[in-house]
Amino acid sequence: MKLLIVDDSSVIRRAIERGIESGEITEVDQAEDGEQAIQLYAEKQHDIITLDITMPKMDGLTCLDQLMQINPEAKVLIISALRDRTTAIRAIKQGASGFLCKPINPDELREAFQLLLSD
């Protein structure tokens, strides 16, 4: 399975990769903004994407829209510091499969990831 981690923080990208701890992931790509994420996804069509919202160049919700245009079945887990209901609902309406708030809780991350894998 291919995983794409999108976050403007390299520390967070590596923390997510470590935190997922899944033997089912065979390939991991990282992107630091929405534009890079779209390019990578168009090339490789990753099975699961984790997506930050507050990023330079292209924010996560705009990126999510474009990912859904490429593949409406894309599995996207939002991982954002924006801890408000409106943003979470908007992301889910746009097609996100889940929404986790930062700071990342490792147990919640693993659980959310397992749910996506089993979906």
Next chain:
Amino acid sequence: MNDQDINVFISTARRYFASLEERPSLVIEPPFVREKLGPFLEYTGIIGVSGRSRGVICFTATGKMLGEILGLLKESRVDEEAKRDLVGEIANTLSGNAREEFGSEFQISVPTVVVGAGPQLSQRNGSRNYAIPLNWHSETAYLLVALE
């Protein structure tokens, strides 16, 4: 922004540091108001705020504290670049979490990071400069809030 609103930021700071270790050791001192925004330490992450409020939120910390946090995150790279990245990410997390209370109209920018001398930030009319001291593992960081 008033004294009550500052409690929102105290809560976000407490939540962040509690996420790092099983036995949280953060001690938050009473916030104080300064004529100018500060104090600034070695690394500062700056978030611009617009929408519901206007102004800036900064998280400023020593390299030693950021190094310890990187260790708790199991980050193998504890260099300058990782500390810059982390201080911006903490500023983003503390600011973004405040939307739980302030709502989605509380809009935040991507972080800007300054290393060394404190940033020169223009003072907005009607904003008070709050400093929230965060004592953690023998080091002190500050969450600085200057919002209209």
